[in-house]
Amino acid sequence: MGAGVGGLDALNAALNVARHPLVRMVAADSLLEPEALVQVARPFVEDRANVVAAGGVIRAANGARVARGSVLEPRLSSRWVVRFQVVEYLRSFLLGRTGWADANALLIISGAFGLFRRDLVVEVGGLDALSLAEDAELVVTLQEHLRRQRRPHRVVFVPEPVCWTEVPETLAVLGRQRRRWSHGLAQLLWKHRRMIGNPRFGPVGVLGLPFFLLFELLGPVVEVVGLASVALAAGLGALDVPTALVMFGLALGLGTLLSTAAVAVEEFSYARYTRGREVGALLLAGLMENVGYRQLHAWFRLRGLVAALLRRTPVWTAMPRTGFTEAEPVAVSWSGEIADLARMPARERARSPISPGSACGTMAVMRFLNGQRPATDLTYADVFMVPNHSTVGSRLEVDLTTPDGVGTTIPVVVANMTAISGRRMAETVARRGGLAVLPQDIPADVVGEVVAWTKARHPVYDTPITLSPTSTVGEALALLTKRAHGIVVVVEGSSPVGVVTDGQCQGVDRFTQLSQVMTEDPLTVPAGTDLPKIFDVLSGERVSAAPVVEGDRLVGVVTRKGALRSALYQPAVDANGLLLTSAAVGINGDVAGKAGALLAAGVDVLVVDTAHGHQEKAVEAVRAARSVAGSMPVVAGNVVTAQGTRDLIEAGADVAKVGVGPGAMCTTRMMTGVGRPQFSAVEECAAAARALGKHVWADGGVRHPRDIALALAAGAASVMVGSWFAGTYESAGDIHDDGSGRLYKESFGMASARAVKARTSTQSGFDRARAGLFEEGISSSRMYLDPARPGVEDLVDQIVAGVRSSFTYAGARTVDEFHERAVVGVQSAAGYEEGRPLPTSW
Ligand SMILES: NC(=O)C1=CN([C@@H]2O[C@H](COP(=O)(O)OP(=O)(O)OC[C@H]3O[C@@H](n4cnc5c(N)ncnc54)[C@H](OP(=O)(O)O)[C@@H]3O)[C@@H](O)[C@H]2O)C=CC1
Ligand SMILES: Nc1nc2c(ncn2[C@@H]2O[C@H](COP(=O)(O)O)[C@@H](O)[C@H]2O)c(=O)[nH]1
Numbered sequence: 001m002g003a004g005v006g007g008l009d010a011l012n013a014a015l016n017v018a019r020h021p022l023v024r025m026v027a028a029d030s031l032l033e034p035e036a037l038v039q040v041a042r043p044f045v046e047d048r049a050n051v052v053a054a055g056g057v058i059r060a061a062n063g064a065r066v067a068r069g070s071v072l073e074p075r076l077s078s079r080w081v082v083r084f085q086v087v088e089y090l091r092s093f094l095l096g097r098t099g100w101a102d103a104n105a106l107l108i109i110s111g112a113f114g115l116f117r118r119d120l121v122v123e124v125g126g127l128d129a130l131s132l133a134e135d136a137e138l139v140v141t142l143q144e145h146l147r148r149q150r151r152p153h154r155v156v157f158v159p160e161p162v163c164w165t166e167v168p169e170t171l172a173v174l175g176r177q178r179r180r181w182s183h184g185l186a187q188l189l190w191k192h193r194r195m196i197g198n199p200r201f202g203p204v205g206v207l208g209l210p211f212f213l214l215f216e217l218l219g220p221v222v223e224v225v226g227l228a229s230v231a232l233a234a235g236l237g238a239l240d241v242p243t244a245l246v247m248f249g250l251a252l253g254l255g256t257l258l259s260t261a262a263v264a265v266e267e268f269s270y271a272r273y274t275r276g277r278e279v280g281a282l283l284l285a286g287l288m289e290n291v292g293y294r295q296l297h298a299w300f301r302l303r304g305l306v307a308a309l310l311r312r313t314p315v316w317t318a319m320p321r322t323g324f325t326e327a328e329p330v331a332v333s334w335s336g337e338i339a340d341l342a343r344m345p346a347r348e349r350a351r352s353p354i355s356p357g358s359a360c361g362t363m364a365v366m367r368f369l370n371g372q373r374p375a376t377d378l379t380y381a382d383v384f385m386v387p388n389h390s391t392v393g394s395r396l397e398v399d400l401t402t403p404d405g406v407g408t409t410i411p412v413v414v415a416n417m418t419a420i421s422g423r424r425m426a427e428t429v430a431r432r433g434g435l436a437v438l439p440q441d442i443p444a445d446v447v448g449e450v451v452a453w454t455k456a457r458h459p460v461y462d463t464p465i466t467l468s469p470t471s472t473v474g475e476a477l478a479l480l481t482k483r484a485h486g487i488v489v490v491v492e493g494s495s496p497v498g499v500v501t502d503g504q505c506q507g508v509d510r511f512t513q514l515s516q517v518m519t520e521d522p523l524t525v526p527a528g529t530d531l532p533k534i535f536d537v538l539s540g541e542r543v544s545a546a547p548v549v550e551g552d553r554l555v556g557v558v559t560r561k562g563a564l565r566s567a568l569y570q571p572a573v574d575a576n577g578l579l580l581t582s583a584a585v586g587i588n589g590d591v592a593g594k595a596g597a598l599l600a601a602g603v604d605v606l607v608v609d610t611a612h613g614h615q616e617k618a619v620e621a622v623r624a625a626r627s628v629a630g631s632m633p634v635v636a637g638n639v640v641t642a643q644g645t646r647d648l649i650e651a652g653a654d655v656a657k658v659g660v661g662p663g664a665m666c667t668t669r670m671m672t673g674v675g676r677p678q679f680s681a682v683e684e685c686a687a688a689a690r691a692l693g694k695h696v697w698a699d700g701g702v703r704h705p706r707d708i709a710l711a712l713a714a715g716a717a718s719v720m721v722g723s724w725f726a727g728t729y730e731s732a733g734d735i736h737d738d739g740s741g742r743l744y745k746e747s748f749g750m751a752s753a754r755a756v757k758a759r760t761s762t763q764s765g766f767d768r769a770r771a772g773l774f775e776e777g778i779s780s781s782r783m784y785l786d787p788a789r790p791g792v793e794d795l796v797d798q799i800v801a802g803v804r805s806s807f808t809y810a811g812a813r814t815v816d817e818f819h820e821r822a823v824v825g826v827q828s829a830a831g832y833e834e835g836r837p838l839p840t841s842w
Helices: 004-017 036-046 080-102 118-123 134-148 171-191 199-217 219-236 241-270 276-288 293-309 346-351 423-431 444-455 473-480 531-540 560-568 591-600 616-629 642-650 668-672 678-691 705-713 753-759 765-773 792-810 815-821 829-834
Strands: 022-025 051-060 065-067 070-073 114-117 154-165 330-332 338-340 383-385 412-414 435-438 465-467 487-492 495-501 545-550 553-559 582-585 605-609 634-639 655-658 695-699 718-721 735-737 743-747 781-784 823-826
Touching (some): 022 036, 036 051, 036 154, 080 241, 114 118, 118 134, 154 241, 219 293, 423 435, 423 444, 435 605, 473 487, 487 553, 495 553, 531 553, 553 560, 591 605, 616 634, 616 642, 655 678
Parallel strands (some): 051 154, 412 718, 465 487, 605 634
Antiparallel strands (some): 330 338
């Protein structure tokens, strides 16, 4: 707070429109530690019936290294006037307030960091806009009101959460601040004089207020008059020097003892200051403040009291702030912690899964065009983006690394759908920087095999299809559609002896041996060859793909496009440089056990997945998963509301998965009427996650690259794609010909009767039939392969090209910047239609 009359009026207005049961009034220049709000809110949950207000600790941020609204390193200022205040704050908060709260006589919750029950604050008429000590005034008014009505109440102090704020750096500013405090205290005691010493008001009346009157308000009078008397007596030669020295020694000793105790509590319990010399400086400040600072302080307070006695009109004077010095560069991890990249060793920094400039919670967010936020919820087709002025000169300047810190370098995640996400999908997508989530229906041991297999793949070269010279053309044709690179490498032992393409298999008997059709002694590429050189060699030799060898051992396959892609994409890898993997668990059964098994299997990212993620069972499942997940990121869903997002995050999720009903295989909205247009769902949930330093993935409903761009604009860190990838070589299903030569794959929803049947295979027939009644997905659909883009990498290319371009239109280089800079408008169906290309004339 510290807001002045206008500011207090504004706070009162805000109190009236606030919708939530707890309100926090905060000074604009203060910085909360990430967990502080949750910690200070805890007493309201633990003692719902009694707690009416709670406060945390205020500390001086002067001198601290600050980045993006967070204190990276609480350094001690070099100014002694600040150091004295640091000791003073430690004494007041760690010793004083703890004691007063225990006696239920706490009179002050600092305006900079307090949480109040909104209904009660409104009930007592809000903040007194004429008070100079509005924070204490509010607490005492609440206590008086509730005591009079004999309603139970507790005002609590929580010593863990910290709010960092700037304290005065000069004696002049300090003097003005302390005069105001003292004036405000006098106002308060006068206003509530009937409570002082009155047992009807409990510990506040008989302990708190008398103490404040005698020691806080009148103490300076005693101190200043005492000092003046000593000076006068010394001048007149009437001073009993030994007695004066003993008294001075006692005062010094007591003051230093209290300060030392406060510093000791800080160091042993909270240890925000870690350097020995800072602790030493604090101890010294605790000694030195007794001579000079303390007396000056008494003088300031006395002047405040005099101003109150003379009934001078209270004046609010702004306290000049020097502002915080930003430390760069920083990054925010998936767990929301700010990392100080400047202090990380270079290797660690390069490998850090957290990306620069991705701090959460303090970012500006996407805007609606001309500030016009529509009253209805929107989906991707409803919205468009307008170009911004941009300094991004090339689409290649864009970095698509996701801000969620899971390690993906493009914001694409393959949905955990049985027909789509398997080992080939996992390998191929991770090589291009994305992630595929293995479905929950796969047994843990099979997941283990897939993970081990994926991690054994080369992060740059494709996995070859290998057959022996005696294998048949029929076998080759069956395998060629499993991968996009289009060749079978014929091997003897581990050495390539030939290459077979689809063309070479046409027009020959299916039982023909490969030795008869293969290109012998094929062109091979030594592992490690420069990517542009590979491209040139393959182009020169007019071949689309070639085996990669180390010596004469086959280690992979490379295509022209693959060489190009490897130059553009960064694989998503774990700390050991192996391809990143992910798997899902459902919410039934032993979630902790299953999550533990996945962790043991080497899975890097865990997804807790269910249709209704905002149900208690899902929240418990997230808690169970978190309890065993250690440092592994936990993604959980699905939700479409801010509260659902918060509940999953508070249960331990690092990422909330957003989307109910947008999926191509989904019948939820038609069956139940439940769901939410996806753009608005993502926007709301992303804002809620960001406020907690976490992220969301937009899940489902993506059919074009523009949809992914819009999901990122709405605040998603990554976007989950299912059905769009079903019609690719790499999806898990078998390939079929529809009779007209068009190739397709079968896909089905994870809540379809087909999937439910598979998932419940161990249950009784009755239970299975009953579960089948609740289908919310399509059991069979044909997803055709696009002859121009049959591989998932072709689709990823299309997505990444579209999204990179989108970023440059917005003038953004990173996902976070894109979210900050995106300007979104709402369009009619005709507007959307106008944007669709026309393949034929009209
Ligand atoms: N994003 C979306 O819109 C949707 C996605 N899906 C996907 O389908 C897959 C299967 O999900 P799911 O149905 O949860 O898996 P399950 O069928 O395994 O159900 C898991 C548990 O959730 C309960 N459950 C399912 N739906 C609801 C609901 N609407 N309200 C309350 N409880 C519910 C089930 O209980 P009981 O059967 O006894 O009710 C069961 O105990 C997942 O991959 C999920 O993401 C499914 C639907 C919507
Ligand atoms: N309501 C249902 N939703 C489903 C089902 N199977 C999957 N899903 C969800 O869809 C997304 C993928 O969306 P898509 O548009 O890219 O295909 C997936 O992640 C699930 O959340 C289902 O049977 N019913």
